[in-house]
Amino acid sequence: MTSTTTAPVDPWAPATRTPRDAEQLRRPSESFARRAITGFLRRPSAVTGVVVVIIMALFALIGPALSPYSYDEQNLDHVSLPPVMQATDVDGRFFVATQNLTLVELDGGGHLVGTFGGGEDDPVAKRMTFDVGGGEELTINYRVKPPTLMQDGKTISNSTTMWNTDHVLGTDGLGRDMLTRLMFGLRISLLIALIAMAVNLVIGVIYGGISGYIGGNVDAVMMRVVDIVSTIPLILYVVLIQVLMAGSSGFLSIVIALSTVYWVDMARVVRGQVLTIRQREFVAAAKIMGTSDARILGQHIIPHVTGSIVVTATMLIPSAIFIEAFMSFIGLGVAPPMASLGTMSNDALATLRSAPFQLFIPAGAICILMFAFNFIGDGLRDALDPRQNR
Template sequence: MSEVVPLPAPPAARSLWQDARLRLLRNRAAVASLVVLALMTLACIFGPWFTGHPYDRVYQDYVRVPASLSAYPKAEALPAAIQRIALRIRATPSEVVVDAAEVRLVLTAQRPIDQRLLVYFDRSDQFGTPRITASEQEGRRLALAVPIKRQHFLFGTDSNGRDLLTRTLVAGRVSLAIGLLATGVALVIGVAYGATAGYLGGRIDMVMMRIVDVLYSLPFIFFVILLVVFFGRNFILMFLAVGAIEWLDMARIVRGQTLSIKRQEYVLAAEALGVSIGGILTRHVIPNTLGPVIVYVTLLVPKVILLESFLSFLGLGVQEPMTSWGVLISDGARAIQATPWMLAFPAAFLVTTLFALNFLGDGLRDALDPRDR
């Protein structure tokens, strides 16, 4: 008798989501964008803890200093700073020697120098507490050793003397949070509203979509201004205002998908088995609309960030000392000729985030398209 050769096991079938994940991983631009977004989010969340500067700390001696990899103060700026402090003490500086860690100098005056006035060195952002090394001529001549406070401003400082790197990262927290939260509000309202309207159909669908048309006719800026007038400017208001408008497009997209899904055999079978409307929506309709919805969400997040930046540019966004990328770009645009770094760095973060989100959206659209399987 001939030996029976077992047939090889059939390959395991892949679901639509598994196939979409594999095709998304093969899209280099989408994967690179996902990595960039992850790094940007981590930098905005944890970065301000390592910059060494509070986001609202004002350095009066470092107003509008340019970006630099080396520490401030610069050696050439120290004599002028010492001269300003000496004028407050009513003394004349001389024999100024600048070392890496301290400045040695001599203060002379016509009367005995009040040593309490040396606190002006300590109040400065450039120097620490001075140490008197010698006192001559009955206190009219003091030899001082003044430590230097070294500060790093990798992105420079703004018009108020605040570290721009810290403020850019904190602004990223606000902009990304508003983008995600407002998109979440639009996702929940839009999916529930659109699926209900599309599945119920008839007069209910007509009434619900006419409400959407009425809301479309309301000017968005006018709506936001009314909210600001009545409730003031705050973080919660921003994402509620944006999310309460952006769900309209989501509702139309989900309604269109629901109109085709509700005629499918598995939905008709569920109706014949007596499944409730809520059960059909949550188990059959909404899960099958998530493909286009996920793609639209990735495109909605940059749109919301741009809306928040636009509102902040107009002065309707977050309040000082909190900031967002739109606020920083607005401040930088007003001082672009004198301080171009105030515009360049926040704009670079915003543009990079928007490009990454759009590339990721394109990759998800290609990966979730069943016609490309």
């Protein structure tokens, strides 16, 4: 019996591959920007945030031009009308009692067709009687909350739910259209967000970049200035600015206050990144070649911290929106009658129990706007993180 032996395969022999294998191994090069965009689009929450911000921006910029009302137009006959009303059906006519005890008539589509005021008041029985024409009289019983309608001494129970077609989001305590005021309030908030981002990008990046690049005693002094600025409350800045600029608008005071102190967080982030990057070899090579410090900082170092800058700026936008709303809420922001999400929330406190929608609408807009920007910031943080792209 003969045995055959097979020579072992040389483990050091070069690998062979067919053209098909080479085609499968080939992978197109992908830039960092393309990887970042792809990573961002893979996060549904971040994409949803972008869509929401775009919709709200268009709503705030284009909406007021399409609205038949202005932000300060008052109609005391239509006070605190809700978006959805319980209309009382009286022989095919629909009536709603308002908060200031007037009687509003609606048509079948929810449009306001008439207002009856100057009724005969009976303060003892807490009833007000109106002549609605055709020999008919209706009585508002405001002893109960909400007020009910009565006819011939009997409460009318035949009611129907109707959407307020003329005022889609209702009216406030002065009869102003809530939808129009919400548009202007969002415009103020988005403008504040844009200004805050611009201030962060200009002052914060330049200040933090110079501090981190120079280092030493200059860095120590510049950072102590940042510490001093960040310890003073923003409310104090706004009050001082309003005192110094007597007669100026509250919006201008908030803008100046944000421009004065809001860049400190960005400066800290940029300074920390620059302190790390300035030790790398390509910075030393640029210095050896005689490149100026300004050119090294602007064209070599700052581009490497773009991801941190974008993420920080996006994360600070919701904080700026909340600061503006809070300042307006306590009376240090936008002055009436200009609409702001903060002033709308403050105005709604007087009618919180009888008309809670007046508070829920601006507060809901603030929450949606802040969530949208936070989702965008989270998406940018993950997309621009090199560890996520390995």
